[in-house]
Amino acid sequence: MIDLSIVIVSWNVRSLLRRCLASIHESAALSTPGAAPTGGPVVEVIVVDNASSDGTVGMVEESFPQVHVLANTSNQGFPTANNQGIRRSSGRYVLLLNPDTEVVGDALARMTSFADEHPDVGMVGPQLLNTDSTVQSSRRRFPTLATAFVESTWLQLTVASLETRSLPRFFTAPVRRLLDRYYVADRPDDEVQDVDWITGAAMFARREAVDDVGGMDEAYFMYSEELDWCRRFQKAGWRVVYLPEAKVIHHVGKSSEQVTVARHIHFQTSKVRYFRKHHGPLRGEILRWYLMSCYVWQSALEGVKWLLGHRRPLRVQRLSAYRRVLASGLRRGEDPR
Numbered sequence: 001m002i003d004l005s006i007v008i009v010s011w012n013v014r015s016l017l018r019r020c021l022a023s024i025h026e027s028a029a030l031s032t033p034g035a036a037p038t039g040g041p042v043v044e045v046i047v048v049d050n051a052s053s054d055g056t057v058g059m060v061e062e063s064f065p066q067v068h069v070l071a072n073t074s075n076q077g078f079p080t081a082n083n084q085g086i087r088r089s090s091g092r093y094v095l096l097l098n099p100d101t102e103v104v105g106d107a108l109a110r111m112t113s114f115a116d117e118h119p120d121v122g123m124v125g126p127q128l129l130n131t132d133s134t135v136q137s138s139r140r141r142f143p144t145l146a147t148a149f150v151e152s153t154w155l156q157l158t159v160a161s162l163e164t165r166s167l168p169r170f171f172t173a174p175v176r177r178l179l180d181r182y183y184v185a186d187r188p189d190d191e192v193q194d195v196d197w198i199t200g201a202a203m204f205a206r207r208e209a210v211d212d213v214g215g216m217d218e219a220y221f222m223y224s225e226e227l228d229w230c231r232r233f234q235k236a237g238w239r240v241v242y243l244p245e246a247k248v249i250h251h252v253g254k255s256s257e258q259v260t261v262a263r264h265i266h267f268q269t270s271k272v273r274y275f276r277k278h279h280g281p282l283r284g285e286i287l288r289w290y291l292m293s294c295y296v297w298q299s300a301l302e303g304v305k306w307l308l309g310h311r312r313p314l315r316v317q318r319l320s321a322y323r324r325v326l327a328s329g330l331r332r333g334e335d336p337r
Contacts, residue, residue, distance in 0.1 A: 003041035003092055003112055004028070007085030009078055010099040011050040014059050016251060021045065021064050023102040028109065040109040046070065046088050047099075048081040078200075079216035079225040086215055094210060098201040100251040104129070107246040111204045114243055122209030122238025123230060125198030126246035127189065136250055138202075139184045139195040139242045142231065145279070147182045148271055148287050150175055153294050195242045197230030201250045209238045217277075224270035231278060261321045265328045272330055288330050295322045 006024060010017050028040040048070045049056050057071045070084055082096050093115060095108070111124045128136040143151065150156050159175045180186065187193055203226060213232045216225045230240050268291050276284025299322045306315035 001042065001092070002044050002090050004043045004095060004108060005085075005089030005091030005093070006043060006045045006095045006097055006108075007048065007082055007089060008045065008097050008099050009048045009050060009081040009085065010052060010056055011075060012052045012054045012056070013099045014052070014054045014056045017047070017056060017099040018059060018063065020097065020099050020101055020103075021047075021060070021067060023104075024097075024108070025064075027103040027105065027107060040106060041093075041112040043108065044068065044089065044091060046085045048072065048085045050075040050077075050081050077218070077221040079220050079222075080218045083215035083218060086210065092207050094205050094207060096200065096203045096205070097248075098250065101128075101201055102249040102251075104247040104249060107248055110246040111243060114241075114246075115204065115206060118239070118241070120237075120239050121241050122206050122213075122233045122236075123198065123240045124204040124246070125195070125240070125242050126202050126204070126248045127242070127244040128199070128201055128248055128250045131249065131251055133249075135189045136252070137183050138199045138250075139187075139193075140197050140199070140227070141182055141184060142196045143182060143227075143274075145275065145283055145287065146178060148275060149290055150178055151182060152267065152271075153291070154298055155294075190244050192244065193242050194239055196234070197227050197240060198242060200226030201252075202248045203229075205233075206238070209233060209236070212236050212238070220270045220273060221266050222270070223267045224274045228274055228277070261324050264321065264325050265330070268325070269328070269330045291330055292326060295325050298322055299326070 008017065008020065024043065024045055028043045045064075045067045046069075047056075047060050047067055049060075050072050051074050057069055060067055060069050068088065070088060072081065072084075076084070085096075086094055093112060095111070097103075107126055111126060115121055115124055125138060128138040130136045150159075155175065156179065159172045159179075162172050163176070184195065213229070213236045217228050220228065233240055272284050272288045272291070275287050299319060302315045302318045302322070306312055306319070
């Protein structure tokens with residue numbers, strides 16, 4: 001019997017995927033030909049490749065023949081590809097793992113044991129670590145509309161910039177309190193705790209819970225799908241738990257950083273979709289127009305800097321990117337790459 005199915009969606013990160021697969025192999029023996037000799041969970045690994053052009057599929061087939069590979073001929077997006085892997089899997093648990101991660105020590109066994117001991121837990125999130133072993137923010141409270149107005153917008157960047165200067169705190173304190181609550185900064189990093197949702201780099205889910213709520217919403221291309229999924233888990237009565245004793249290194253955003261414009265569009269479009277789906281079309285539309293106005297404002301600032309002759313090639317690059325974001329209308333369409 002397979003205890004744990006690990007599904008990895010990959011796109012043009014061959015070297016990182018190799019390290020990820022090697023770390024899995026070290027953490028628990030793969031299921032074929034049988035039981036794990038270390039006493040850990042019996043594991044199967046499924047790589048769903050979204051039409052990589054860097055030889056990913058060949059590398060996996062040659063270096064990790066025990067890994068199952070599903071090779072898409074086009075980029076299906078993150079939720080769709082994960083659902084492909086989930087349907088192919090057979091484990092009691094499913095771990096959705098980014099290819100830019102590395103499993104640390106016995107993290108797989110720790111998550112499996114914890115889930116076995118807590119049958120009301122539908123999803124477990126390990127502690128994510130940065131490359132330098134510092135703790136990476138990976139647990140969240142559900143966002144409010146106010147949170148969405150600030151998080152990952154020019155306003156958050158502005159506040160971060162102001163905080164480096166000797167300005168009175170009343171300029172930044174309200175926004176900082178909002179963000180600290182969203183990022184669960186009021187809870188210790190080393191405490192096992194129920195959370196609203198966990199980020200999608202490593203999501204350990206109970207098969208029964210997945211069967212109950214269904215797979216990821218494929219209307220998202222990437223971003224916010226893990227937020228949506230955790231909300232559905234909780235709505236169905238399943239707990240979502242952050243487990244710091246299980247650790248995974250996450251080399252942030254190595255796939256998405258290859259296409260900056262697409263990242264902007266997918267991130268903000270997914271945010272709008274989430275609010276429209278869970279908070280109603282009015283709030284979703286308010287958020288969409290607010291985000292569009294942010295890109296208009298940023299375009300105006302870049303235009304002024306270009307007129308002043310400040311790093312003009314950079315201004316041209318950013319103006320082009322913002323123009324494409326605005327042209328999308330932040331509505332779901334084809335992959336904008």
